Amino acid sequence: MSPEGAPPSPDWSPVSRLTAAVPPWLAHALRTQRGPVPWSAVVRGALAAGPLLLVAVLSGRTSAGVVAALGAMLAGINDRPGSRRAAVGRLGAPALAGAGGLLVGSYAGQHVGAVTLTLLLTVLGLVAGAVSAVGPVASGAGTQLLVASAIGAGMPLLEPGWQRAILFLGGAGWLLALRLALPTPGATAGDYRFDGERDAVGAVYEAVAALLEAVGGPDAPRRRVALTAALDHAQDALDGPRLRRRAGSAAERRLHDQYAAALPLAEAATALAWAGDPVPARAVQGPRRLAVAVRTGTHTGALPAPARSAPALRALDDALLHAADAFDRGDRGDRGDPGVRGVRGGRCGREDLRGAGQRPHLRRRTAMSLVRTAFGSGGREYGLRVGLCFGAGVAVAQALHHTRWYGSHPHWYWLPATAVFLVKPDLGPLASRVICRAAGTVLGAVAFAGFATLLPRPAGLVALVAVCGALIPVATRHFAAQTAVVTVLVLSLVMVGGEPQASWNRIGETLLACAIVLLVGHLPALGQRGGGVRARLARAAEAAHAYLTHVLDDGTTDDRTGRWALRREAYRSLAEARAVIDVAAAELPALARHAEGTDEVAATLERLVDTTTACAVQLDDTGRLTPRHTGRVAELLDELDGLAEGRADRKILLVRR
Numbered sequence: 001m002s003p004e005g006a007p008p009s010p011d012w013s014p015v016s017r018l019t020a021a022v023p024p025w026l027a028h029a030l031r032t033q034r035g036p037v038p039w040s041a042v043v044r045g046a047l048a049a050g051p052l053l054l055v056a057v058l059s060g061r062t063s064a065g066v067v068a069a070l071g072a073m074l075a076g077i078n079d080r081p082g083s084r085r086a087a088v089g090r091l092g093a094p095a096l097a098g099a100g101g102l103l104v105g106s107y108a109g110q111h112v113g114a115v116t117l118t119l120l121l122t123v124l125g126l127v128a129g130a131v132s133a134v135g136p137v138a139s140g141a142g143t144q145l146l147v148a149s150a151i152g153a154g155m156p157l158l159e160p161g162w163q164r165a166i167l168f169l170g171g172a173g174w175l176l177a178l179r180l181a182l183p184t185p186g187a188t189a190g191d192y193r194f195d196g197e198r199d200a201v202g203a204v205y206e207a208v209a210a211l212l213e214a215v216g217g218p219d220a221p222r223r224r225v226a227l228t229a230a231l232d233h234a235q236d237a238l239d240g241p242r243l244r245r246r247a248g249s250a251a252e253r254r255l256h257d258q259y260a261a262a263l264p265l266a267e268a269a270t271a272l273a274w275a276g277d278p279v280p281a282r283a284v285q286g287p288r289r290l291a292v293a294v295r296t297g298t299h300t301g302a303l304p305a306p307a308r309s310a311p312a313l314r315a316l317d318d319a320l321l322h323a324a325d326a327f328d329r330g331d332r333g334d335r336g337d338p339g340v341r342g343v344r345g346g347r348c349g350r351e352d353l354r355g356a357g358q359r360p361h362l363r364r365r366t367a368m369s370l371v372r373t374a375f376g377s378g379g380r381e382y383g384l385r386v387g388l389c390f391g392a393g394v395a396v397a398q399a400l401h402h403t404r405w406y407g408s409h410p411h412w413y414w415l416p417a418t419a420v421f422l423v424k425p426d427l428g429p430l431a432s433r434v435i436c437r438a439a440g441t442v443l444g445a446v447a448f449a450g451f452a453t454l455l456p457r458p459a460g461l462v463a464l465v466a467v468c469g470a471l472i473p474v475a476t477r478h479f480a481a482q483t484a485v486v487t488v489l490v491l492s493l494v495m496v497g498g499e500p501q502a503s504w505n506r507i508g509e510t511l512l513a514c515a516i517v518l519l520v521g522h523l524p525a526l527g528q529r530g531g532g533v534r535a536r537l538a539r540a541a542e543a544a545h546a547y548l549t550h551v552l553d554d555g556t557t558d559d560r561t562g563r564w565a566l567r568r569e570a571y572r573s574l575a576e577a578r579a580v581i582d583v584a585a586a587e588l589p590a591l592a593r594h595a596e597g598t599d600e601v602a603a604t605l606e607r608l609v610d611t612t613t614a615c616a617v618q619l620d621d622t623g624r625l626t627p628r629h630t631g632r633v634a635e636l637l638d639e640l641d642g643l644a645e646g647r648a649d650r651k652i653l654l655v656r657r
Helices: 014-018 024-030 039-058 062-077 084-111 114-132 136-154 161-181 192-214 220-238 250-275 282-296 311-327 367-375 377-402 414-422 430-454 459-475 479-496 503-521 531-553 560-585 589-595 598-622 627-644
Strands: none
Touching: 024 430, 039 062, 039 161, 039 459, 039 479, 062 084, 062 136, 062 161, 062 459, 062 479, 084 114, 084 136, 084 161, 084 192, 084 220, 114 136, 114 367, 114 377, 136 161, 136 377, 136 414, 192 220, 192 250, 192 282, 220 250, 220 560, 250 282, 250 311, 250 560, 250 598, 282 311, 311 598, 367 377, 377 414, 377 503, 377 531, 414 430, 414 503, 430 459, 430 479, 430 503, 459 479, 479 503, 531 560, 531 598, 560 589, 560 598, 598 627
8 A cells, every 4th residue: 555645656557558559649548547546535535525415415405415515526536646735725726716617607607698608608718728727736726617617507506606606615625624634544654744745755765766776777767757756746745835934843844854855866866877877786775765764754774875986976975974964863874884874074065955844946936927828829729729619518508408408407517517628638638538538428327327227316326426436536547437437426416416317418418528629629720739838848948948057157066956946947847848748749640740849859858957967966076077068968959959940939949058
């Protein structure tokens, strides 16, 4: 069993072995993530929507329970591994947006006509889509805003709009309260409130050890990517809303210090991977012991000292020494063993490593930078497509509803809500999303038709809601599985609320939404296509340039904290760019061609940032660069010049000398 804070495994199931011979868009649809069962999230899911609905049914407020259960369900979709502090923003911001959408949709659906409602929700889709380009939390908020607005406008509920919003917030807040209050099963080290942070920081040291182990081998690039992912996850886990600038408790301050101590270790390991010379086996043992010490709260004990025959090895040795000091300054190890490190001076001063409980080295984005991201090329393109898909879904649903296609039971909100999930690139390429959504809806609708026949009402349906809530954290590994579970849950809520069985209508509406999103997704662009990819790649190029300039022009010894922050920003931006490039490459050929060549640019930028890290370590050690370092930097800059030639976005992809 893995602790709650463990990041998702990058490994894939055996199905992925069958995808080599199929097109990328189909291969993505067949791919599923694997990893340990997130038991904490399963328990929270079982205690969220189902119990809320049960209390409402027993108290005679079934309609109120349906709304609260919807809030808990949508919050459960965002309940991912991580720290409790990070969960406040990850669950809270989308819940607030969903409550706002429910409020707007409820009053609009009651007081305006079909045409005005369609225009209003289309404009809402444009704004929500643009805001979604800011980041994952903003994307989740945009999704819930639109889904809840469609539900508010189309679902027949007894409560007025303001009560619906409060009930929705109450359901999401109940799940968030469970997230903050319940301990993680199996977490026994230290304060259980920080088990997510503890496991995330421990994973960084494990990733450092794995990279050191792979130095000189073919797995080194993949291990370096895994180290970046672990550092990103640890940053997110340690960051989050707080009333004070610094960490309040000693346990949290210690975790910040331990994270800060991992940064020079990661830097040295990356430099060793760049050099390509295998490192002594003893070098791997130190980070692994530190990982165990983080997770168990025990002393590090004696740390084996690696050889000091190269600049990067000396940097690793110094970083291990000061990491041990950050972990336990009262326990320096056994000095009698010549193979065990003693206390020596090092180039990384204690003042550079100590986090002092401050927030980790994260980007501090201003309000203006967020606005530029939302309304830049990527945000505009995303907003147009979300707005068109959502608006077209509302228009078609309204037309079918007013022509009595639904009979006397209006369920038109399902079509635009489905379109919102389908148009989100967070969930994979367009064709893959359509296939998975259609398959999952059919499976869920057929399964629910069977359950509705066999289960008693309402007790059986309430139990089914609880079971589905528990399955959501596991089902998020594949979009089709998540769709099937959510379909069963929503159909159960609709029937408990007094509506008739609607499985077959759901299948028809989902297929209509799939057709709408496929059509809009392949419309000629109102602007230049691939704006999201170009925006991410431009941000990564700027971050790489800032890091390179700092190392080569501004020196490294006086501002290591600033250097580490720039390095983190460069690697994080590259990881984000690589993610959107991979999704774009797996689209249908008509869409994938707009991202051609961007993977080569991203790979070259990654090599440039690796080389910059090696230069920083070399300058720390000797104060000057070797011909190998300067030659490699010049070679990569020339390669970027060549890749940028002839591209419309040449200026933003070019890293200047």
